Amino acid sequence: MRQGTTRHKSENEVLSFKSRMWFRGIITAHVFLAHLTLQGAYAFSISRDSIWIESHSSMRGWGVDVGQCSSAKGHTKQSRAGCGERPPFFNRKWYLSSGVTKEVHAPQPGEGMVLLVFNQRNARLLLHKVFPLGHYWFFWSDFQWYIKNIAPGRLVVLTISVSGTLGLRHTTAMLAKLGSVLAQHLTLQAHWSWIFIKGGRTISETAVVTNLNNIQQHSALPLCSLSELGLGNSSSIEQSRWQYCATEGAMGELCDEHSPLPLPVPFPPSLGSEAATALANIPVILTAGSRHQYLRHTLTVLLSTPGIQLVDLFVILGDAPPPTIKLLYLLNVSYTILPVSGNYNNKLFTYYRNVYEYVAENFAKAPAVIFLDEDVEVSPDFFSYMSQTLWLLKADPSIYCINAFSATGFRELSYHPSRLFRGSVQVEWGYAISLNFIKEALSIWPKESHGIKVILYDYFLYTFVSKERECVFPEVGRSFHYGAGTNTMANLITMERAFLNKTLLQDFGVKLSNVDRLSLAHWKEELQHNISQATVLVGNPCKDNLVTESLNSTQGHSLLVFYHHLDTTEENGIEVPDVTQYYHLYSCFGAWSLSEQGQHKGVGILSLATNVTLYIVGVPYSPYSNLKPNWVPLWDVNSIPEEEFIIVDDNMLHRGEFTVHVPNLNMTTTRLISKLSGL
Structure with a gap:
């Protein structure tokens, strides 16, 4: 395969790595020689069809062009030039308006780390997402989550748009394990582009660590010639799975070709007759929309949780794009779609009101209802915990909710999985309430959010409906809020402290202590x-x-x-x-x-x-x-x-x-060359 070229403004400021062969470890450096440490190398046969990729990273923005050269059309040169005037089948750019200062500045929408995931067989774009990693707090976790959930073998492009290294934080070690030479050494003002195979080899990695120069790199590489999975004698569900996976990125073990999630998901262990009786006829409502990557993770964990009953699980969709619908079909989960309108919190305020109305109409005789969101992971002990506490909703009128999320359960304050508290707290991520409370909330819940001060639905319930009633919650959490949503940008430090610093219990069947002592008297x-x-x-x-x-x-x-x-x-x-x-x-x-x-x-x-x-x-x-x-x-x-x-x-x-820790403050090209070459 022809080695690609790298174009840049100042060659002595650019570090560039190219692989002469896609999967073999012959790595050359534009400035020096280096060996990439790779784990779980992913290999498959190579076709004569190839693609070219051009990536761009600068203070003005980013750009990626991808085009295909087909041997069937007589194109034998594996380069963009070999494709003649044929337009690219993927072209995406984002640039700031002219005149923007070339100094590091507060991030704007569209800036950060750009993630692109392509199908290794046909170079189809599966995922495009920008993580605002010019912000130091919280988003590193979401970026890390997506990288972990990309299936092995996918073609991945990472490039920085304007600024995106400050918030990388913990993810640099993970990127290094995946094969990046430069990720752990990027400066605050660095621009960087990395093209690689998840679990395989680096195709090209280039960075400017000083002087705010832009980089543009070009690579040509062959496509995988293996046929798509799910053909031949596969079952219909397996055929549907691999058809779905051929179009979606970051779907975790569902689309892992080496260790795929079994379908249907294996039934988890039973919690016993006592727990089953306590959970009987309790619907589990999962609210969801367009974030199907989160929904896949939440659902597959939930379906593997001891005590779950598939017959009681219902997904209520606001937004319902095809990837979400297809996912629910694959996992055999019942769903309904409710009309939504508006934007941001106004949209969520009316959506959750509609959800409550739907539940009140369709589960009127349920003893209680459990609610979850699409970006909430439950503990293996989730249903065991609920089975031991739900009775309090009926027994004590001073309690209005049972939270699985721990209001106080920071890692350094969580020691007793069997311990419970009660306090003034809103419904949080993974909670149960009674039908009476739902009806009470609906009686004062405006159909529109106009004219009221509180439009966060959970805080609205806490402020205007709870009426000094309290919630029960564990010292060690049975749920974990891992996703980034509408209100993430409001206070990033709080998001990191309140969500990421919480413990999620990994045991199940824990006997709770003195549950009866939670009654008010x-x-x-x-x-x-x-x-x-x-x-x-x-x-x-x-x-x-x-x-x-x-x-x-x-x-x-x-x-x-x-x-x-x-x-x-x-x-x-x-x-x-x-x-x-x-x-x-x-x-x-x-x-x-x-x-x-x-x-x-x-x-x-x-x-x-x-x-x-x-x-x-x-x-x-x-x-x-x-x-x-x-x-x-x-x-x-x-x-x-x-x-x-x-x-x-x-x-x-x-x-x-x-405290914000800025990495590589004194890093220069000369120092980085010396460090990586062992001099």
């Missing part, structure tokens, strides 16, 4: 007892030795309590605890600090270690304020001395969690 009694028996913490909550000193003085006492000043403020016409008075306090302990959610009547409960539970009591807001001994000083962030507030404001206990 018992919960109050237990809280009063534990708080009154707890060792009082006094001092600055951001001091690194506050907790350890108290534990040392009490021989590792398992119960601690901290009292702080807490008043109320008005929000949407409702009195709520003043976030400005507890924000710093909860941040000091590494807990959720942006709202009262997760607290019970002004009391936060945190597991600081396997044997240490901390109760945080807000005085005078909390009805448990009377438990504060008279001798205990009340900590008030608004009145502490300046030297104490500096400690709180710096919050060195958790500062590292919110």
Whole structure:
């Protein structure tokens, strides 16, 4: 195969790798020799048909052209020139308007890491997605998720549009394992393009690490000559699977030709008769739309979860593009389509109202309903957890939802899979509610979002429908929100902290502790007892030795309590605890600090270690304020001395969690050449 060419403005600033052969390890470098470390090399026979790919990366934007040269038409040269004037069958570009400054700037829509996935047999475009990795927070996880779910053997093109290295973060190690030489060494201003086979070989990799120069590379390569899977004696479902996979990218094990997901999905283990009785006639509603890559993952995990009953699983679609419909057919999952209109949160607000209406009309006699979204992964213990807690919705009118998502379950605060809490919290990702609550919500839920302040449907339910009722949630989560959606850009640090830093339990059949103690009367009694028996913490909550000193003085006492000043403020016409008075306090302990959610009547409960539970009591807001001994000083962030507030404001206990680490600040072409050549 002819080695491609690389065109660029400043050749001594460009690092370029080309493979003379698609799958054999003969790697030459434009500037120096290097060997690519590759894992799981993917090999198959080569056809005489070939394609050419041109990729472009610059501060102005990106571009990729792909065209095919067919031996059947007499084209024997494997290059773009060999195709004559035949237009490309894929051409996609995005550029900023002229006059844009050539300095690193705040990302704009369309900028970031461009991912293109092609069918290795016919070079058909299967997936095109841009990840805004000019942003440091959160999007690295979504980018990593998609890369992991690309099937081995696919032809992949990555190229940077304007800026897209700052947010790569953890993914650089994964890209290096896939064969990239340069990914871990890219600077903040680098432009980079990499063409490779997932699980196979690099076709071409080129980068400019300084001076904001643009790069443009050209490669020609043969196509795979193996026939499409699903032909011959395959079953109809297998034929449908591989026809689907021939047109879709990032579909994980469903489209993995080496280790495909069995269809139908094998039935998971039973949870036993008691759990089956508790879950009988409980519909599981999965809301979904056009993000079929997420839906595939969520559904295949759900269908493998002990306790699932396919007859009770229903997908309710808003958007219903063909890839989503075909996926549901492959997985044999029932669905219905509801009309949707509007954009963004306005669209979601009316969509979820329509979902609730549909459920109320079609499952009127259900004891409860479980709701999930298309980008929520459940724990193997999900249905076991639900089977042990659903009865509380009927038994205790002060409880309106059972959440599988943990409001407080950050990794460093999750130790007890059997432990449950109750508190003021909205329905979260994977929840159960009663039909009575659904009907109550519909009675005040506007058909349109115009004229109301709250248009996030879950926060609307919390603010206007819950009426001081609470939800049950586990210390260790039974669900995990992994996807990027409509509201991702609102606060990326919060998205990363609230979603990605949560634990998802991987066991199943966990026996929950003292579920009956979650009824309001018992919960109050237990809280009063534990708080009154707890060792009082006094001092600055951001001091690194506050907790350890108290534990040392009490021989590792398992119960601690901290009292702080807490008043109320008005929000949407409702009195709520003043976030400005507890924000710093909860941040000091590494807990959720942006709202009262997760607290019970002004009391936060945190597991600081396997044997240490901390109760945080807000005085005078909390009805448990009377438990504060008279001798205990009340900590008030608004009145502490300046030297104490500096400690709180710096919050060195958790500062590292919110620090931006910019990689390769001192990297130059010369240093990179030296590093990679071992000099």
